[in-house]
Amino acid sequence: MKLEIINLHISIDEKEIVKGVNLTINQGEAHVIMGPNGSGKTTLAKAIMGHPQLKITGGDILVDGKSIKEMKANERAKLGIFLQFQNPIEVEGLGLLSFLNTARGAITEKPLQYKEFINEIKSASKDLAMKEELIGRSLNHGFSGGEKKKAEILQMRVLNPKIAILDEPDSGLDIDAVRIVAANIDKLQKEKEMGMLVITHYSRILEYLNPKFIHIMKEGKIVREGGRELISEIEKSGYSDA
Amino acid sequence: MSRYAELPDETNELYKKYHMETSIPSAEEMERNEKTAASASDVQSLVASIEQRTGLKFDIVLSRSFAKSMSENVQIKKTESIPGILSDKIYKSSDNRLAAFINANARDAIVAEIKPGSHEKFNMIFINDSDISFECLFKLGEGARLEAFQVFASIGKGSTCASLQEFSIAKGAHMGLTLFGDMGTESTLVSLSKGILEENGTMNANFIYNGSKLTKSINFFDTRGTGSKISVSEAIYGTGEQRFDINTHLLNSKERSSTKLETGAILDDRSHCLLKGYAKIEKYAKGAFSNISQRGILLSEASHIDALPDMSIDYSDQVSATHSAATSPIDKEALFYLMSRGLSDSSSRKMFVSSFILKYLGSIKDPAVKEIVSSAIISRTEGNPPGEMRNITLKDIWFSSEEGRNEKMVS
Numbered sequence: 001m002k003l004e005i006i007n008l009h010i011s012i013d014e015k016e017i018v019k020g021v022n023l024t025i026n027q028g029e030a031h032v033i034m035g036p037n038g039s040g041k042t043t044l045a046k047a048i049m050g051h052p053q054l055k056i057t058g059g060d061i062l063v064d065g066k067s068i069k070e071m072k073a074n075e076r077a078k079l080g081i082f083l084q085f086q087n088p089i090e091v092e093g094l095g096l097l098s099f100l101n102t103a104r105g106a107i108t109e110k111p112l113q114y115k116e117f118i119n120e121i122k123s124a125s126k127d128l129a130m131k132e133e134l135i136g137r138s139l140n141h142g143f144s145g146g147e148k149k150k151a152e153i154l155q156m157r158v159l160n161p162k163i164a165i166l167d168e169p170d171s172g173l174d175i176d177a178v179r180i181v182a183a184n185i186d187k188l189q190k191e192k193e194m195g196m197l198v199i200t201h202y203s204r205i206l207e208y209l210n211p212k213f214i215h216i217m218k219e220g221k222i223v224r225e226g227g228r229e230l231i232s233e234i235e236k237s238g239y240s241d242a
Numbered sequence: 243m244s245r246y247a248e249l250p251d252e253t254n255e256l257y258k259k260y261h262m263e264t265s266i267p268s269a270e271e272m273e274r275n276e277k278t279a280a281s282a283s284d285v286q287s288l289v290a291s292i293e294q295r296t297g298l299k300f301d302i303v304l305s306r307s308f309a310k311s312m313s314e315n316v317q318i319k320k321t322e323s324i325p326g327i328l329s330d331k332i333y334k335s336s337d338n339r340l341a342a343f344i345n346a347n348a349r350d351a352i353v354a355e356i357k358p359g360s361h362e363k364f365n366m367i368f369i370n371d372s373d374i375s376f377e378c379l380f381k382l383g384e385g386a387r388l389e390a391f392q393v394f395a396s397i398g399k400g401s402t403c404a405s406l407q408e409f410s411i412a413k414g415a416h417m418g419l420t421l422f423g424d425m426g427t428e429s430t431l432v433s434l435s436k437g438i439l440e441e442n443g444t445m446n447a448n449f450i451y452n453g454s455k456l457t458k459s460i461n462f463f464d465t466r467g468t469g470s471k472i473s474v475s476e477a478i479y480g481t482g483e484q485r486f487d488i489n490t491h492l493l494n495s496k497e498r499s500s501t502k503l504e505t506g507a508i509l510d511d512r513s514h515c516l517l518k519g520y521a522k523i524e525k526y527a528k529g530a531f532s533n534i535s536q537r538g539i540l541l542s543e544a545s546h547i548d549a550l551p552d553m554s555i556d557y558s559d560q561v562s563a564t565h566s567a568a569t570s571p572i573d574k575e576a577l578f579y580l581m582s583r584g585l586s587d588s589s590s591r592k593m594f595v596s597s598f599i600l601k602y603l604g605s606i607k608d609p610a611v612k613e614i615v616s617s618a619i620i621s622r623t624e625g626n627p628p629g630e631m632r633n634i635t636l637k638d639i640w641f642s643s644e645e646g647r648n649e650k651m652v653s
Contacts, residue, residue, distance in 0.1 A: 049582050053574065073581035074590075082582075089579040093604075094597035099583075102593070106584035138597070159583065 001027045001080055001162040002064055003048070003195060009058035010040070010047045017043045019220035020059065027162055028193040030209060034200060034231075035217035036239045041199045042086055044217075045167045048197075049083040050076045078107055080162030084152040084169055086199075091139040096151065097121065099139050100158050107159055124154045129180050145172030153184050163195035170205040182208030203231050260516050260548050262487035264458050265430050266343045267402055272373045279372030280397040282308035288397055289367055296614050298365050298391075302352060304376055305369035309350045315362055316354045340432060344375040344404050351377035354390075358383030358412070363390075363608075370396035370403040370425050378407040382415040382443075389418040391611045395629060400429025400454070407435045411443035413467065418446045420606050422615050425453040426629045427482070433459045441467030441496075446605045449476045450615050451486055453628030461490040465499035476505040477602035479595075479619050480513030480545070489518040494530040501531070506602040507538045508595050509545035517549040523563060524556055531562045538569035539598055541591070592623040 003025045010018035018040045025031055033041050047054045048061060050073040060067050063079055071079075091099075101117055112120065121135055128150045140148050149169055156164055169185060170178050182205050189196050189209075198211065206228075214231060216224040218239060224230065267275065285308040289300055301312045309318050356362050360383075368376050382388055394403065403425065411417055423431050431454040437445055451457045463472040478486050492501035503519045519534040538547035549567035572594060580590035599619050606612045621630060 046578075049578075051578055072587065073578055074584050074586050077582055077584040085579060085582075089573070089576045091576060091580075091594065091597050093600035094593060099580075099593070102589075103583035103585060106586075106589070155583065 001195060002062075003081070003163050004062040004065075005044075005048070005059070006062065007059035008044070008047065008056065008061065010043055011055045011057050012043070012053065016057065017220055018047065021217075021220075021222055023197075023215065023222065025163060025195045025197055027195045029213065030189055030196045030198070030211040031213040031215065032198045032200065032206060032209075032211040032231075033215045033217050033222075034234060034239075037201075039217045040220040041217055042167055045083055045165045045197070045199060048076075048165055049073055049081060074106070077159075077161075082156050082159055082161035082164040084149075084156060084164065084166040086167040086171065088140045088143075088148045088152055090141045090143070092141045094139045096135055096137060096139050100155060103155075104158055120158060121154070124157045128154055128184055129177075130154065146174065146177045149173055149181060150177070153181055153188075157184070157188055160192060161194065163197070164189075165197045165199070167199045168201070169198065170200055170202055175204075178205055179208060181205075185209060203235050206231055254552070256550055256552075257489075257518060260518065260550060262456065262458060262485055262516060264340050264432055265402070265456055266339045267373055269346075272343075272346060275372045275401050276306075279306055280369075284397055285369050285371055288369060288395065292367070292393070292395065297610065298614065300367045300393075301364045302366040303369070304350060304352065304366070305371045306347075306349060306374045307371055308369075311352070313354075313362070313364060315356060316352055316364065318350050319353055320350065340404065343373070343402065344406065347373050347375040347404070348377060349374065351379065354378070354380045354388070356380075356382045356386040356388050356415075359385045361387040364388070365391045365393075367393045367395060368403070368405065370394065370400045370429055370431075373402045375404040376406070378405070380407070380409045380417065382409075382411050382417055384412045385414045386412070387416045389607060390420070391608065392419070392421045394421070394423045394425050394431060394433075394453075396425035396429050396453075398428075399426035400629075402430040402432070404432040405434065407433075409435070409437040409445065411437065411439045411445055411470070413441045413443060415440075416444045418605075418607055420448040420608075420611055420615070421450070422618070423449075423451045423453055423457055424618055424628050427453070427455060427484075427627055429454045430456045431458070433457070433461075435459075435461045437461075437463040437472060439463070439465050439467055439470035439472060442469040443467055444471045445473070446607075447472070447474045448603065448606050449474070449488075450603070450619075451476070451478045451480075451488070452615075452619055452622060455483065456485045456487075458487045459489060462493070463491070463501065464493040464495055465501055466495045467499075468496045469498045470496065471500040473500075473502045473605060474504070475602045475605055476503070476507075476517075477599050477619075478505070478507035478509075478515055479599060479622055480507070480509045480515060481511050481622065482513060483511070484509075484513040486513075486515040487518075488516065490520070492519075492521040492532065492534075494521070494523040494527045494532055496527055496530075498529040499527055499531075501533075503534045503536075504602060505536045506598060507536075507547055508541065508598055509538070509547060510541040512542070512544040514546045515548070517547065517567070518552070519550070519565070520552045520554070521563065521565070522554045522556070523561055527557050527561065529560045530557070533563070534565040536567040538567075539595075540569060540571050541595075592620060595623050596620045 005023040008021045285305045521532040534551045536549040551565035551567045
């Protein structure tokens with residue numbers, strides 16, 4: 001699967017946030033977008049997923065050469081796109097397990113048998129060092145910030161996307177949790193040959209991942225692109241010189 | 243002035259303003275409805291059909307044309323043989339026309355007496371087969387426990403049904419009540435309940451209003467004994483032109499008494515709901531706790547909720563009293579989140595609605611009852627009318643155990 005962002009312009013309430021972004025992610029590639037607060041990273045991520053409140057005023061989003069601009073979020077999910085939310089929504093009363101099983105059924109159209117499904121969830125939660133009682137709770141309800149991020153990665157593993165966009169998977173995590181989450185992301189990306197776009201402010205998580213493509217986003221545009229060397233440069237000089 | 247006459251229905255100008263008239267049929271309409279009332283066999287066949295679909299067995303069936311009790315603790319008596327039920331001021335003072343309706347249409351009454359220390363569970367069904375009034379009197383002895391599930395169903399679209407219930411909870415006794423209003427779209431449900439809790443008596447009451455053109459509910463619970471506790475959950479789902487006037491009064495009368503009211507309403511189309519929650523902490527109720535929480539979700543621009551959380555605190559020594567109300571449209575960010583996981587717009591809405599309602603079914607202990615009620619509401623979100631309970635296969639039910647684990651029920 002190939003995801004292409006072509007000269008994308010996005011507005012919210014007539015204000016342009018993303019101002020002509022170009023980006024290509026092939027299956028199996030790991031990309032990183034870094035940039036200061038308010039540069040449009042999350043808007044870009046949500047637009048790729050099909051957020052209905054975001055207006056695409058120019059450019060296109062292609063999957064394997066076909067525009068997905070008019071597709072709803074669920075149709076994009078079925079194509080194999082996954083968005084890990086920066087601030088996952090809490091839905092009290094909706095069991096995480098039943099939600100995930102329904103979501104998996106909707107995407108793969110092959111719901112797992114109960115035992116098989118539970119075993120997969122238990123295995124994923126163990127790998128992520130999640131408390132087992134969390135999987136019996138409502139979706140993200142009462143989860144700490146770190147638990148929510150882990151639950152997002154658990155969802156990603158169960159839904160098995162072809163391209164995943166991870167919006168700050170490291171924010172709100174302690175040092176150990178960053179290492180655990182990063183290890184799980186890295187393993188999934190390699191095993192499943194997932195295309196991946198990681199949005200982050202910090203380089204710590206990138207020590208555990210192995211992205212080949214680094215993009216710096218400022219004021220709605222990608223201003224620099226390169227390899228891992230860009231990370232250390234940003235660490236030293238910050239974004240002001242980027 | 244009696245204690246009931248002091249309730250806000252009588253004195254509060256807002257309550258007088260926010261009030262839905264009970265559409266009680268005229269004498270001519272009642273006579274006409276009686277002529278077209280369903281037969282006993284129609285009632286029995288409806289009950290059998292619901293039993294088959296849900297897997298439940300009803301211990302008590304009450305309708306105009308047919309009544310039975312399979313429990314030795316429950317007697318069905320002629321209403322006029324139980325003086326006191328109908329004469330209570332809470333019922334008569336609220337609406338004279340309603341009192342006239344009740345007097346004209348009362349036939350059978352249920353008297354359930356649970357012996358001290360014993361544990362019982364009843365499934366009850368009330369069938370609105372023409373204009374009818376039901377009365378129920380529950381007396382729980384010391385330390386007794388009762389779980390009662392009550393379904394209000396109708397044959398066809400239904401007519402008017404009035405239910406008057408009184409719960410007397412003795413020292414240390416506990417009652418769990420789930421009242422499920424699932425009558426047809428042309429029916430009116432008037433539900434009046436009164437609970438008196440003695441020392442350390444507890445009650446969890448769940449009221450789910452799903453059906454009927456008009457639902458008018460007046461509930462009054464008095465924690466008359468030290469350390470007694472009442473917890474009320476109300477779940478409302480309205481579509482079309484449905485109207486709900488839900489009025490619940492809680493009274494903290496004694497030390498360390500606890501009262502709690504949680505109401506959740508989801509409305510679509512042009513439906514309208516009045517949520518009136520009133521709690522009063524009386525003098526010398528030291529250490530009392532009271533909480534009222536009202537939450538509404540509007541699925542359409544024309545749907546409407548008026549929430550009136552209200553408290554009167556006559557005593558402030560070590561008392562905790564809080565109330566809140568919030569109404570909002572459906573959370574678009576939550577819908578986007580669910581859709582990003584592959585669920586369609588309609589599936590996401592259904593999931594959101596059912597999860598919202600489920601929060602208010604949380605204190606129903608019996609997972610089968612919880613599933614029956616939640617399935618009926620989910621069926622409504624799929625566009626089906628009320629009163630069409632879906633087939634339930636208990637072995638397919640997933641539920642959260644008390645330990646917080648998700649488990650599957652094995653039939």
